[in-house]
Amino acid sequence: QVQLVESGGGLVQAGGSLRLSCVASGLTFSTYGMGWFRQAPGKEREFVAAISWRANMTYYADTVKGRFTISRDNAKNTVYLQMNSLKPEDTANYYCAADRPLGVGLRVGVRDYNYWGQGTQVTVSS
Numbered sequence: 680q681v682q683l684v685e686s687g688g689g690l691v692q693a694g695g696s697l698r699l700s701c702v703a704s705g706l707t708f709s710t711y712g713m714g715w716f717r718q719a720p721g722k723e724r725e726f727v728a729a730i731s732w733r734a735n736m737t738y739y740a741d742t743v744k745g746r747f748t749i750s751r752d753n754a755k756n757t758v759y760l761q762m763n764s765l766k767p768e769d770t771a772n773y774y775c776a777a778d779r780p781l782g783v784g785l786r787v788g789v790r791d792y793n794y795w796g797q798g799t800q801v802t803v804s805s
Contacts, residue, residue: 681705681794683775688799691765695803699760701775701796709753712778712785714792715760717771717801724774726787728760738785743769765803772798 687699699715714729728739728749737749748761758775776792778785786792 681777683777683794683796685773685775685796685799688773688801690802690804693765693767693803693805695765696761696763697765697801699762699773699775699799699801701758701760703756703758703775703777706777706794707780708756708777710780712782713749713751713758714776714778714786715749715758715773716776716789716792717769717773718798719771722771724789726789727773729778729785729787730758731785732781736785738787740787762801765801767803767805770801770803772800774798 682704685701710732712732715727716724717727718724730737730749734751746764751758775796777794778792
């Protein structure tokens with residue numbers, strides 16, 4: 680049974696930083712591309728960042744480029760999202776997701792990802 684468990688969310692002031700973590704189990708983590716998505720109240724889930732299974736490729740939504748960094752530690756079955764210079768519009772529930780094993784390239788669609796965590800709430804106050 681695949682499980683993805685996010686942590687690290689919380690309340691932070693605008694301009695602050697948070698680091699999200701997602702621990703995976705039940706799959707060969709080192710072979711899966713991973714992504715972070717977010718969903719604000721009343722809005723659709725949207726892509727934030729993705730990293731390839733070899734960690735040699737990353738891709739970001741324009742709204743977070745230059746402020747967020749995705750990384751992974753395959754020895755710990757963990758993917759991270761470092762979020763700096765946070766803005767109130769970054770407020771959302773953040774989800775990690777696993778794409779597919781040994782994939783080529785990075786994907787940004789919600790339907791492209793096979794496994795999802797339960798999410799962790801990030802709230803940025805102005």
